Amino acid sequence: MLSTFLSHQWKDFWRSRNKAGSIAAQILLGFFMLYFVVLALGAGIFMSQLIGKIFPGQDVISAFNGIILYYFLFDLAVRTQMQELPTLSIIPYLHLNISKKTIVNFLNVKSLFTFFNLLPLFVFIPFCFIKIGPTLGILSALAYVISIISLSIFNNYLVLYLKRKAINNIAYFGLIIGTVAILAALDYYHIISVMNASNFVFMNVARYPFLAIAFILAAVFIFRINSMYLRSNLYTEELSSKNEKKVSTDYAFLNRFGKVGILAALELKLILRHKRSRSSIFMGLAFLAYGFIFYKAPMIAKDEFGKMLFAALFMTGISIISYGQFMFAWQSTHFDGLLVSKIDFKNFIKAKFLLFTISCTIITILASFYGFMSYKLLLLHLAAYLYNIGFATVLVLYFATMNYKRLDITKSASFNWQGVGATQWILGLPFILVPVFIYLPFGIMNKPYWGLLAIGLFGLATLLMRNFWIDLLVKRFEKQRYKIAEGFRE
């Protein structure tokens, strides 16, 4: 039976509608994974040297012991956000003559095939054989391996269990991240040491290898709890979403924009009431930290805006890029309804501009805390902001008229490649290349401020031409709408 399920899943993947897109995405994802696996393997093999560098003077094995529990704590935090629940695919089987046990087993087995279960094997196991085996004996090394695999499985099912218990996982995520942060802080101030605790545990595992059984028991325990919970709650409505009372809302501040405001309010509701669009907002806010990585004091001192341009464009324009790349497809489920309604396409396009302008303005204001680093960054952001609301919006909407892929917006955005087509891949190029080319000559001539001015003026000019763009986009939309609507209907 399990093999039948797996073969169905296999067919599901290969016969899916946007096969080309998802295969391309899988290949890309595969490269990412490969990259991480290589990194992990490297870390695993050269663990002794790494520990020597990071914790100089400490005993290698006790430092290694100290890391293990930390790793799995972080692992837990990351999993709560990234690991997907394998649930939806079971609906067609529930009413058939297949025992619940088989279905639960399938879900459990399937959930093991995740990247997170693979990673610790590469990170920890090489060290067990390279160092621990020769030093402490093969039995201890074996106990380590068993403990690590068990911990990984324990985390796997714990996360699934928590996620199933609370579908809305943001609170859980915060809780777990918070716990990890607090433990790390306590460790830092030498109040309670996770590293010492971890070291203590694994010292004993090394000394009495049979203690590894405790980890196995813990993994089996959580596995059983998870299975029992699944078996008694194998109802799709309970597995999918919580029912809470929904209320009608009205965004008064948008009313002043008339019909355009009505359409913008409609779209705002769309954004706030769907998982995928909501998580893009969170991602957008997370990108606000981009500057801490890309803005370096020496760069700022030397006015090297070219190197920081990318981060500035991305931070201030994240809402335009992340929401705009799937433009129109967000509304794919009711696109026919919009077309037959008494909506002026001009207002339809204007509403998108309005939303982009508002969101981009908010993000830019939020990003202005970089002004504490240097006032120069504010100038950089201003130029990027003008470019984004002036030109990037037009660019994104123009590309949107070539996007015919229906989008399922009820699923989370992380690692979700549904609805991704060629447009999304190409879109990024002009978005980033246009400002770079504008800046380039000024950068070469060592006139960085003139470069910023040029980008800003370019943005301003395109912004002032907005009515022209709107007419252009409406014409384009009129021409493309049959094709878009047809694609969205599938």
Place this chain on the structure above:
Amino acid sequence: MLEFKQLKKSYGGRTVVDIDHLTIRAGETIGLVGNNGAGKTTLFRMLLDLIRPDSGEVLSKDAVVANNDHWKNYTASYLDEGFLIDYLTPEEYFIFIGSLHELSVAHVSDYLKQYDEFFNGEILNRGKYIRDFSKGNQNKVGIAAALMQKPELLVLDEPFANLDPTTQIRLKTLIKTLKTTNRLTTLISSHDLNHVTDVCDRIILLEKGIVIKDFNTDENSLKELEAYFAE
């Protein structure tokens, strides 16, 4: 009211709609019948300018629907759930549709009062988004929103499917009344021959996109249709 001229549409070499000439007068209630694949929905979609015909055109009040939006002022339609904005509550949806036709919130809620019976207490103030309703109730929302626009032309694709018996009967009465009071022109497609012959005064039978029969209903129509489909 409506005129279809040399209208043709095919998908992958298979003809879906092929109508040489067809006129529909104002105030008529038309029933479109035919088996699956007869081209009913495709015809509706072309009428609503959602699909571009391969050749020919649809005229609404003598204006080609593909060339301007004027028809949207007096045409209301509900084909499937794709017409509903499913993440809104029904109230929000009605207010949105109302606002497109310059109806205030007060107007809308006033209008909805007369549909209390039609809704049977299952639509308003339920604290649910449209996507969480059953298909039948979604249909009700779509149909009521269409009627709210005070249309001169109403297009419904299988409106009786998924509706409970009480609502089916209420919908029929509603269409009949609007025909006499507002001279509403209605196009309905349906697989239910009973309902169609009951509510429509003209039946158009399609098969593989071609008009096979086009007649005004009388007491023998139902038998005639049943005989045709039994073959």
